[in-house]
Amino acid sequence: xxxKRIAKKLLYAAITIxxxxxxxxxxxxxxxxxxxxxxxxxxxxxxxxxxxIREMYGLDLPWxxxxxxxxxxxxxxxxxxxxxxxxxxxxxxxxxxxPTVILLGVAEVLAIVVGIVFGIVSAWKRGKAIDTGxxxxxxxxxxxxxxxxxxxxxxxxxxxxxxxxxxxMVTPGRVFADTWAYINDVVRHMILPxxxxxxxxxxxxxxxxxxxxxxxxxxDYITTAKAKGFSNGYVLRxxxxxxxxxxxxxxxxxxxxxxxxxxxQIETVFSWPGLGNLMYGALVNRDYPLLQGVFLxxxxxxxxxxxxxxxxxxxxxxRVKSMGG
Amino acid sequence: MGGNSxxxxxxKRKIKAFVSQVLANKMALFGTVVLLFFILVAIFGPLLVxxxxxxxxxxxxxxxxxxxxxxxxxxxxxxxxLGYLIAGSRISLLVGALATGxxxxxxxxxxxVSGYSGKAVDNVLMRITDFFLVIPWLxxxxxxxAILGTSIWNIIVVIGVTSWAGTARVVRSQTLSxxxxxxxxRTVSIGAGSGHIMLHHILPNVFPLVFANTILIAAAAIxxxxxxxxLGLGDPAHASWGMMLHYxxxxxxxxxGAWWYFLPPGLCVVAVVLAFTLMxxxxxxxxxxxxxxx
Numbered sequence: 001x002x003x004k005r006i007a008k009k010l011l012y013a014a015i016t017i018x019x020x021x022x023x024x025x026x027x028x029x030x031x032x033x034x035x036x037x038x039x040x041x042x043x044x045x046x047x048x049x050x051x052x053i054r055e056m057y058g059l060d061l062p063w064x065x066x067x068x069x070x071x072x073x074x075x076x077x078x079x080x081x082x083x084x085x086x087x088x089x090x091x092x093x094x095x096x097x098x099p100t101v102i103l104l105g106v107a108e109v110l111a112i113v114v115g116i117v118f119g120i121v122s123a124w125k126r127g128k129a130i131d132t133g134x135x136x137x138x139x140x141x142x143x144x145x146x147x148x149x150x151x152x153x154x155x156x157x158x159x160x161x162x163x164x165x166x167x168x169m170v171t172p173g174r175v176f177a178d179t180w181a182y183i184n185d186v187v188r189h190m191i192l193p194x195x196x197x198x199x200x201x202x203x204x205x206x207x208x209x210x211x212x213x214x215x216x217x218x219x220d221y222i223t224t225a226k227a228k229g230f231s232n233g234y235v236l237r238x239x240x241x242x243x244x245x246x247x248x249x250x251x252x253x254x255x256x257x258x259x260x261x262x263x264x265q266i267e268t269v270f271s272w273p274g275l276g277n278l279m280y281g282a283l284v285n286r287d288y289p290l291l292q293g294v295f296l297x298x299x300x301x302x303x304x305x306x307x308x309x310x311x312x313x314x315x316x317x318x319r320v321k322s323m324g325g
Numbered sequence: 326m327g328g329n330s331x332x333x334x335x336x337k338r339k340i341k342a343f344v345s346q347v348l349a350n351k352m353a354l355f356g357t358v359v360l361l362f363f364i365l366v367a368i369f370g371p372l373l374v375x376x377x378x379x380x381x382x383x384x385x386x387x388x389x390x391x392x393x394x395x396x397x398x399x400x401x402x403x404x405x406x407l408g409y410l411i412a413g414s415r416i417s418l419l420v421g422a423l424a425t426g427x428x429x430x431x432x433x434x435x436x437x438v439s440g441y442s443g444k445a446v447d448n449v450l451m452r453i454t455d456f457f458l459v460i461p462w463l464x465x466x467x468x469x470x471a472i473l474g475t476s477i478w479n480i481i482v483v484i485g486v487t488s489w490a491g492t493a494r495v496v497r498s499q500t501l502s503x504x505x506x507x508x509x510x511r512t513v514s515i516g517a518g519s520g521h522i523m524l525h526h527i528l529p530n531v532f533p534l535v536f537a538n539t540i541l542i543a544a545a546a547i548x549x550x551x552x553x554x555x556l557g558l559g560d561p562a563h564a565s566w567g568m569m570l571h572y573x574x575x576x577x578x579x580x581x582g583a584w585w586y587f588l589p590p591g592l593c594v595v596a597v598v599l600a601f602t603l604m605x606x607x608x609x610x611x612x613x614x615x616x617x618x619x
Contacts, residue, residue: 012455019452147555265463
């Protein structure tokens, strides 16, 4: 593995994260009024609180020193205090990470598997009825606003068919006999939002997998493998698929940004108590410290994930290593 | 003058060939027809079905299912859903078009300058592009829109300035290959400035790609407007499909089963986005000869 290339990628990721920090800092300073007046608008404030905040954000210092105070607070995990929850932002965010990770994790795995299978079948049967069917389904899913798909799923499965609960993660006020009953209840709440998230992503994965697969299948080595007398299934599994999988690594990383967007919409529609729903709440209530905190966390996570996928790509694809630059 | 008329003729022939290819391509034709339909509705519809966001109906008109008088029913304020839908098509398409325009201009300029200048300029511009490419789009737009305030113009600017990175990348790589052509070298040797070369020699050569890319951005811009409005960042003074969906969700139309309130605007968004996507793919195939060989 080329250490120089990795160092360069790491530098780029660091620069992008620095951009995000600077952007985040200035964005929330151009707000009308300073943090103090925003806080006093949001509710009761005591002189002590005001003094605390003054010190915390270094409001008496010149602006460039305030920036360093901001960085220092950030690296010690201090993201400020939420206006609505009246608790440290880091604490509020921490309690919301798990539901989002569970929802997105399961949906992502499901979407990758189904999307890849759809793409391969489509490419292998190119031009046949099954290809046309899968391709139009994928394009349709790809064109749908995520939140609207969620609303339609609620209409069909919750209101008309009464199969699943409409919102939340557990039935409120219910006492559970044991852990299994609790898990069962959570799963029933999770099926629809998870299906919604997966459906949105399947369209894109299938379309991309189909087009890379078509590229790979037109390569000479596939013709050679077939000429050698290998069965279709063997050629597909051993010769075509490993090569077609490579672009998927990049796509999955790039898609993380889209998934974050999807999570905001789906968690809002289904009232799923995760980070997306938290960000929506912060937006509606104009809880700027909280909004800033969630924004920072999701952005930095996505940048780091992209960096990791670059590294992974380099490890998996031997051709990248030999290319310079 | 002579050279110009030859150029004009050549261009005319090229456009004619392009139009006939579009007509021959089923995907492109379908997309174009659907889009033309919505554009006509947006222009002439409000003349046929007058509508105002501020004209509320009587209590007995509220949230009525489709029936005589109101083909698509009424919303929670007693307004005609069909009228709302038609009025909304104007803003949805306008926001999409203007945001796409901004995005296309920024993306093309950054792509050409970056690709043509190379070195430090290229490096700086590409890091900025990376930033916009990698950063999750919805949180970024939400934060920007929340801080700038909710107005139709802010929404347009927010979508425009956050969605150009892909175009810049594509244009840059095309510029890099155009720059290596001999005619560019010759133009430099007779003393042409960088600005002249970028405008008159690079831009016409990257334009087909920009065109195909723009159509895909238009699809994303329409979805973005809908999503931002749905999340409560839209302009309450204007009717749009996203605002309809926002009000439908806020008033609980989903859980009460008032499907006529949120099914039609959603279908309109899907139809327009699908039309743009199909056109984008088809144009890419027509304008990008390499794809046809497959």
